[in-house]
Amino acid sequence: MKALEREPDDRMLIEAAQRERSHFAELYEQNFHRVYTFIARRAAGREEAQDLTAEVFHQALASLETFKWQGTPFIAWLYGIATNVLAAHWHKLGRDPDQLSEDWEQGGTDEIERRAMLAELVESLLPDQRMVIVRRFIEQRSIREVAQELGRSEGAIKQLQLRALESLRDKVGRKI
């Protein structure tokens, strides 16, 4: 699988964010899915994954001023914070934080890249297809609820769901 192309201007973005916090938005957008996936693989559920992901980004933003560029991708720094956040969380739950490093070595990076790619491909779908994918799979709404929201028949939503999945499958195929 082709890894997602790494943004070459990490350093510029970091320096911009250090000068003006609103530029952190760029770093956030570039790395959100990877951090979320990293956390979600180890979290008990969506809510826990969201809480821990939020914690990682809050910590990253709070300590960004002290970050010194040494050529390492920004995502590596974020993974470091995420590991600490997870370790603290596991410690609180009585789990062994050492499992984190084992888990990391078991092909975790490929899965993270694939999920991040999938999330970006969902955003590239046509708006109505994207809406069905988000409502149906991510928010796990019923066909009836989605049909009511979009003002279309249940049959039409099922067809839209089929087209959206086919489109995603094709897009994934082109990326791999």
Add this chain to the structure above:
Amino acid sequence: MNRQAIADELDSQVEMLLRGRDGVRTASDPLLKLGAELIVLPSPEFRSRLKDELLEPSRGFGSATASFEQVSASGLEGIAPLLGGKGPSLFPADHRSFLVSFASHAALIALIASGIFVVRNTTVKPTSLTSELTYPLAGQGGGGSGDHSAVQVSRGTPPKFSDQQLAPPAIVVRNPEPKLAVDAHLLGPPDIKLPQSNNIGDLVSSNIVMPSNGSGAGGAAGDGSGPGLGSGKGPGVGSGNNGGYGGGPFRPSTGVMAPRAIYNPEPEYSDEARRVKHQGVVVLSLIVDPQGQARNIRVARSLGMGLDEKAIDAVKKWRFAPGTKDGLPVAVQVNVEVNFRLY
């Protein structure tokens, strides 16, 4: 199996997948395998909420002083400061800090409860789009075509617009005795009024001498490639790709469905306006592009005191189900009312 039956069958498998039941063919069906991966993706709403939370100005930059190295080294306890003041933070914690913080928060809550602070409330009317507007003068005005003539299309005026185009305009008629004679029209709202004369042609052409259909390729007149007039590709007039006239976006009208806001976080109130209890409606004019994002946002009715900027900031974050024409997403110009109220 027809398409609907395939969609029904897929959906029943998706339903089982969502309910975590056994027997789902995720291993053999790539679409279901994809569905299983989609379930664990984060919600876009969470992603956008967290971003707003992070960039909220009230959360001071550098409020936590631990560097990356310090966070890593401090390990488990470094993650959150301890209320008891024994945490491994950079500076020793002071119990009095907690008391001061508690007291100040309690005082603030008391102030709010006493009504000294005005609660802000903004209401947004995303549905109040200007659907009463008629078909645009500036549509995605079409373009024309010709018959590969070496001479530029003749200057003249376009024929009338019609909802249906049965015959495209032509200056040099190649078939003078058609079996079924119909008037030439351009596709667009019939109420569009353009200059009229006896000579059909392109208003902007410099060829005022020789009759010519132009260098395009579509059997009409012009230098473009559609059954219209002009340099574009559509059945209208101008440089665009569709019916109508001009090169801009559509506006809601017959056959053009208005976009609909599907994610519309509320705008913030500006401090200045809140202080003097300034209220009202900001009207923004914008184009919703085919991807459902707001572009070219302009203030159509200003409210001032920083509320125009707040309205623009909010609408930039909105996401729309795009407007459609003939079932396809198109750029549509709309007005959006953002209502600021204090009570």
